[in-house]
Amino acid sequence: MYKSILSGAFHGMESFLVQVEADISDGLPCMDMIGYLSSEVKETRERVRVGIKNSGYQLPVKRITINLSPADVRKGGSAFDLPVALALLAASGQMDEAAKMADAARENEEARGTGEYLVLGEMGLDGTIKPVKGVFPILMHALDMGIGKCIVPIENREEAEAVDGMQVRAVSSLAEAVSVWTGRQNAGGSSDDRNAEEEKTENDKTVGSLVINRENKKDFADVCGQEMAKRAAEIAAAGFHNLLLVGPPGSGKSMIAERIPTIMPLMSREESIAVTKICSMAGKLQKGEGMVWQRPFLQPHHTITAQALVGGGNTPMPGIVTLAHRGVLFLDELPEFGREKLDLLRQPVEDKKVQIIRARYACTYPSDFLLAGAMNPCPCGYYPDLHKCNCTDQERERYQKRVSGALLNRLDICAEVGRIEWGQLQKQGNESSAVISKRVQKAINRQKIRYGMDNKFNADLSNEETILYCGMNAGAERILERTYTKYQLNPRSLFRIRRLARTIADLAESDEIKEVHVSEAIALNKGLWHA
Template sequence: MDFKGFVYLLQERSEMFCKTTSAVLIGMSSEMITVETDVSGGLPYFDMVGYLSAEVKEAKERVRTAVRNAGFKLEPRRVIVNLSPADVRKSGTMCDLAIAAAVLCAYGFIAQDKLNDVLLIGELSLDGSVRSVNGVLSVVLMARKLGISKCIVPSVNAFEGAAVDDIEVYGIHTLKELIGFLNGSCYVEAAYTDKEALLDQSGKRMPKIDFSDISGQRTMKRGLEIAAAGMHHTMLIGPPGAGKSMAARRLPTILPGMTWDECLEVSEIYSAAGLLKASEGLITSRPFRSPHHTASDVALAGGGRVPKPGEISLAHRGVLFLDELTEFSSAAMEVMRQPIETGKIMINRLQAMCEFPAGFMLVAAINPCRCGYYPDVKKCHCTPLQIRRYIGRISQPLMDRIDLNIEVLPVRIDALQEPSEEESSGEILKRVEKARRIQDERYEGTNYRYNSQLHDRDVEFYCTIGRAERELMRRIYEKYDLSARSYHKILKVARTIADLSGHSTISTEDISEAVFYKCLDGRYWGNNDGKG
């Protein structure tokens, strides 16, 4: 071989191009990223392009150091890494592993065909180990939708990806292990999740609390049973120590278990928020979130420079309990109006526009006044103006969106000293599940799951009432000066009450009970000028 032929061969070996696939997390959704790497002759240089955030730009130092500490020696070359599409801002550390793989492929340590149809995500430590990242479940779901057959993720996150069917997920501990696995010199077993075992264990993770712990308060228990059967938003109003918080915390024990699709849905939210732990596995029991009243509107709705889910989304398919609702800021209370109505939250930021699910059940608890003892005139010393101002912190538009207002009275001494045998959560749950099965049959083939989700245009179709019931609703509408939204909510609650009774039609008794739980006495929201 002459000298020119040798120079040409050297250039051909030193100038290589390689690409692989990764992803970035934007809110809860994932965006596929193509990592392109070009290694050529010239002065030693390493640069990255493609609309990158600071943490992604820093990846070149993590990658170079991790590659060296993993035992791979790279000759000084001009290295350019491009993350496309260029109009999508890349943030986070999810692309580290794909960048390292693309660089090593361009240097000849991996064949390009080994990276075809493979998605890689993971953060690199300087010693070459692969650290966990958020949003793995969302990424694997996106990869399956795009037809990718194999995902390589951090070993800590492998349990998330394994929950997705029809795609192979491999957990990697180190960069060296990744190269060995791709080259066939190291065996890595595909991750596996036992769905049945996870769902069976969900009941064991529930705290050992029960509705039978609550003495008396039959009206409150009945109201919460109705709320659980139709996923109705509920407000508990009563003095301190009456059992409002105690009952709310036991509400998940009478909610039916989640399906596997719901488990994936909720786990995806927690994964995006960085709250999914390998030691706990996927979320298989209905969430119960109880933020402190100092929580801001952003903490409830979600947000940030790169938006993350808030408490409302973390309570998806479960319960959001807001104790002392009147102590929350006005902005925090009003931010719930849109998700209660639409079942989702739209967050607009300069970097991205994100949509988070918000199919939650709101349970709020409030005291009737500042001291908490109104309307007991023996204990309450608040003036009528102070009472109206305190309750008036909750706006009428928000009150309109509450399906049930349950008055919780003080527990009688007889219920404490001579307790009767109280109904257990298991007994209540049987009735709730029966009502849910009726709703499943009714709404099969539609976008509805519960009575509370009915749009106003469909209420008349699914909540049909006779002549006597129509006349009763007309009188109620005029007497309480209801809004159209409140009128429809009464019908939806009445539909749930009928389902609990196993009735196919709504009766006047069902409507009367729904009105009892919706329209509280004028003592709280009326224009009375005195107590009592």
């Protein structure tokens, strides 16, 4: 007997539907699985065999063939356990009369394009259903293909319910999944049968998730002094500009960088969907979390591998640069990462994407992030204080060359973070993140109106758009021309200064870029010119 059940998978950033086909026929007892499978999918055979037995069902002593179609796409993960188990039970005739009635009703619904379930879930040896990766992007794709119902693990319920228009049935065991499939009951975790204490309007859910995701105890009010560096962080957040902080140990570089997310706006819905897809594929969604609204903040250690940084592997998975998409990637002690790994950031920083090409696959991941770096001016960290610094000129030069000029040329802001004086430490009433955030939001609102988009910042402008939107008055143009000629800047630096000046003007609520704006932009960009 033959039975087919719909499931799904993802490869890189692309999701696709998978038809799980089961056929049971007379012959030598065996269970074969085919369809270009990875090792974890091949292990489905044993998990399903034991899980079916321990759930009170029987696996027929016949020839069993499982096919996952399309057969020309490699399939990975453990999400096929549940659809394979349901297909086997249906093909072996172990669904009761209610299943036949439900199948008949489902066939009528499928004729109208509304009735077929998409099934995802890993199964334990005792028949329990465990969470899987990639539920959100798979269901988004299924909805686009006209599939409106799904059966998922109960731990993935919030993630699945974040897909508007998807009817979700969440199950915790194979027995529950069978009951849902046969139409005998809704699962306890379904979107149609919620507990009274969990009942909320869709608006309440959204507001609640915003409040939870915005919880951050770090605040710019904790940072004493360092007004120039805080100003640089404000400009970076307002225009999504890349930032480098340079200063001695203990001066507050990391404190400032870690507080940048507290002054950035919440993501637009389009940005949130993109980030949620990435987190779902990487298995980074927190328990009970649906949509991700807060911008990511990632701070990898300098011992990170190149593959973990940009992504890849036998089965393609996103790296840190992709997990930081539309958020902040903070690299503390920048030179310690090594020139080879830092140069891998050149394409993501410039093109806002990273291409992973291997012998068996090629995929492209988004990587549009704000890069924040922090470094000491020399190996000991105290230059130019010659009373403390004991580094030679050659040592300082070798240290700074660990960060290539090609990467530095792709940054927008370089701010010095100096030693904090005693009086600054005693100062009370430092400006809070809430106050700075209001100025940043006003600047971003101006950008939304100017570009007609919710998720386009000044740093995202192309060269043509920079010429169109970053017009200066005559005095500002003369200052920029003199600087370009005197310091022999390259065109990339010129356009970055223009975009930076546009952000400074937005913070000043000025439609025109004036002399004071371009002068500040030049001062903030000047520390990168030696590259």
